[in-house]
Amino acid sequence: MFGDEHYLPLALINLLGIAGIVVWHVQGSSRPTGRLLVQILFFTGMSLVLYTGGIAPHQIDDVYTEGFAALLSKSARLLWWTHLAWTIIGLLHIYVRLNRKPREAHLILDMAVAVIYLGVALSVMGFVFGVPIASLVTTSGVVAVILGLALQNTLGDVFSGIALTLGKAYAIGDWVQLSDGTAGRVTETNWRSTNLLTGANNIVVLPNSMLAKQGLTSLSRPDETHQITLGVRFAAVQRPRWIEEAMRSVLQASTRIVKDPPPTVALKSIDAVAIDVELQFRVASLAMGTLAKNEIIDLIYDHCKADGLALALPAQSLVYVLATTRGEASAPRAESRSPGAP
Incomplete structure (x- = not known):
């Protein structure tokens, strides 16, 4: 009989499926490559048995409908679909590991695993247990709309993360x-x-x-280097060229900044009081910024003492001093008079 021809392949598929699960657990989570090989081997063996036995896992079994044979048929198909899901998920994990980006691809991998399990679950309900998928999808769509409205903020975070x-x-x-x-x-x-x-x-x-x-x-792209600008005001009693050369010596003496591309010294402005200078340099990472600035400031102090350079007061303090001086000049002065003077 047609049914008798399928009995042995179904039993063999059950044995292979259960053995695959046992060996998969024996491999342990520390050997993902070994687990994947086990999944591929046992899934391939189950698929060959299905093919040689003329059994279609994507069709409902109308031969064995009751008794132990029906249970054997459903369990064989269920195991085949389960091993199919595990094999695809294992291949995805290995692909992510080969790209060396397991943490960056965490969200995408979780989403792909969820889609695979959902597809396999629907296939099992439709092709193994004969549940009408169309009505199930319609009902689940209504439930999904209700859940979507209730979890609107959470879903917004999920899709934004994706x-x-x-x-x-x-x-x-x-x-x-x-x-x-x-x-x-x-x-x-x-x-x-x-x-x-x-x-x-x-x-x-x-x-x-x-x-x-x-x-x-x-701040880490295209690379980890980070540019820092440091402004310095010098008294306008030295030649700008000398100041520029002194600041270049400061940057060359620094050991905590990046020398390629080379740092630059920009003379920003000059007036009767001060010359504004801006030092532009790069550090290897943002975490090195504070240490590099501290070293540059210390070197500026040493070069000012060695070269006789004088730092200028901040522009805000000059405005304050000027305003104070004008206020004192405009204040009325009390005159001392001798007693009896008119």
Whole structure:
């Protein structure tokens, strides 16, 4: 009989499926490559048995409808669909590991796994248990609309996180600065939020929907180097060329700045009181900025003493002194008179 021809292949598929699960667990989570090989081998063996036995897993079994044979048929198809899902998920994990971006692809991988499990679950209900998929999808669509309205904010964070991940606006370990002034290193991205480690060693948790609405500046791209500008005011009693040469010596003597591209000295302005100079240099990373500025300031002090350069007062203090002097000049002076004088 037609049914008798399928009995042995169905039993063999059940044995292969159960053996594959046991061997998969024996491999352990520390050997992802070994697990994937086990999944591929057993899934391939089950598929060959299905093909040689003329059994279609994507069709409802109308031969074995009751008794032990029906149970054997349903379990064989269920195991085949389960191994199919595990094999695809294993291949995705290996692909992500080969690209060496398991943390960046976390959201996309989770979404792909959810879609695979959902597709396999619908296939099992339709092709194994004979549940009408069309009515089930319609009912689940109504439920999805209700859940979507109830979880609107959460879903906004989820889809914003997916959009940020696909757009590759940042990666784990990047320094970023937001339009509201928040700055830090990206330490984690998940379905709901992104975590930043600030310079004060605090973790800032930003919902993905809020992060997607703000302007974001990546301080780690195209590389980790960061440009710093430092302004200095010198008294206008020295020649600007001497000041420029002295500041170039300061930048060349620094050991904490990047020399390629070379740092520059810009003479910004000059007046009767001061010469404004701006030092422009790069550091290897944003974390080196404070140490580099401290070293530059210390070197400026040493060169000023050695070369006889005089620093000028800030422009704000000159305005204050001038205003104070004018106020004293305009104040009425009391005259001393001798007694009896008219």
